[in-house]
Amino acid sequence: EVQVVESGGGLVQPGGSLRLSCAASGFTFSHSTMNWVRQAPGKGLEWVSYISGSSSTIYYADSVKGRFTTSRDNAKNSLYLQMNSLRDEDTAVYYCARAEYTYNFSFDSWGQGTLVTVSS
Amino acid sequence: EIALTQSPGTLSLSPGERATLSCRASQSVSSRYLAWYQQKPGQAPRLLIYGASTRATGIPDRFSGSGSGTDFTLTISRLEPGDFAVYYCQQSDTSPYTFGQGTKLEIK
Numbered sequence: 001e002v003q004v005v006e007s008g009g010g011l012v013q014p015g016g017s018l019r020l021s022c023a024a025s026g027f028t029f030s031h032s033t034m035n036w037v038r039q040a041p042g043k044g045l046e047w048v049s050y051i052s053g054s055s056s057t058i059y060y061a062d063s064v065k066g067r068f069t070t071s072r073d074n075a076k077n078s079l080y081l082q083m084n085s086l087r088d089e090d091t092a093v094y095y096c097a098r099a100e101y102t103y104n105f106s107f108d109s110w111g112q113g114t115l116v117t118v119s120s
Numbered sequence: 121e122i123a124l125t126q127s128p129g130t131l132s133l134s135p136g137e138r139a140t141l142s143c144r145a146s147q148s149v150s151s152r153y154l155a156w157y158q159q160k161p162g163q164a165p166r167l168l169i170y171g172a173s174t175r176a177t178g179i180p181d182r183f184s185g186s187g188s189g190t191d192f193t194l195t196i197s198r199l200e201p202g203d204f205a206v207y208y209c210q211q212s213d214t215s216p217y218t219f220g221q222g223t224k225l226e227i228k
Binding site: 047099 | 220
């Protein structure tokens with residue numbers, strides 16, 4: 001069974017840092033592109049970042065570019081999101097989502113999300 | 121950036137009725153990279169349609185997608201109680217991979 005599980009969320013002060021993790025299982029992780037998507041309380045979905053299977057291509061939303069860094073460790077079947085210089089508006093549930101070639105790189109498998117709260 | 125605009129914002133219908141949701145792109149999107157998702161309260165989104173018209177695994181044939189270029193449509197032929205949720209379109213054609221703002225489908 002394909003599964004992705006996020007962790008690492010919590011309460012952090014503005015200007016602080018946090019590292020999210022996403023543990024993958026049930027599929028060949030190194031062959032899959034991955035994404036981070038967030039959802040602020042009561043709001044819609046916002047795409048945050050994309051990383052290719054080999055980490056050779058990484059994209060970011062303008063809202064996080066220069067502050068967030070996406071990486072992966074294929075040996076550990078894990079995806080990461082390093083978040084620095086956090087702002088109030090970064091408060092959201094953060095989801096990791098697989099994007100497979102089979103599904104034309106739509107997001108076919110999602111985790112349950114991890115809540116990040118930025119507040120003093 | 122490709123902006124996706126969904127309409128209506130809220131759609132009030134009764135079980136058994138037909139729902140038609142629209143997604144309009146600010147520039148042409150390859151239909152290969154247009155998807156639809158369903159999200160229920162407290163849950164992660166679920167992939168419904170990819171490639172504009174292909175149902176994901178396990179999605180009933182009451183759900184259908186169509187469109188090309190800048191205009192895409194999600195149709196639910198006969199609404200069931202479990203279909204009332206928020207629906208998002210999304211494009212993976214060009215980074216940033218944008219979502220529409222969502223259409224809330226509520227029981228009338």
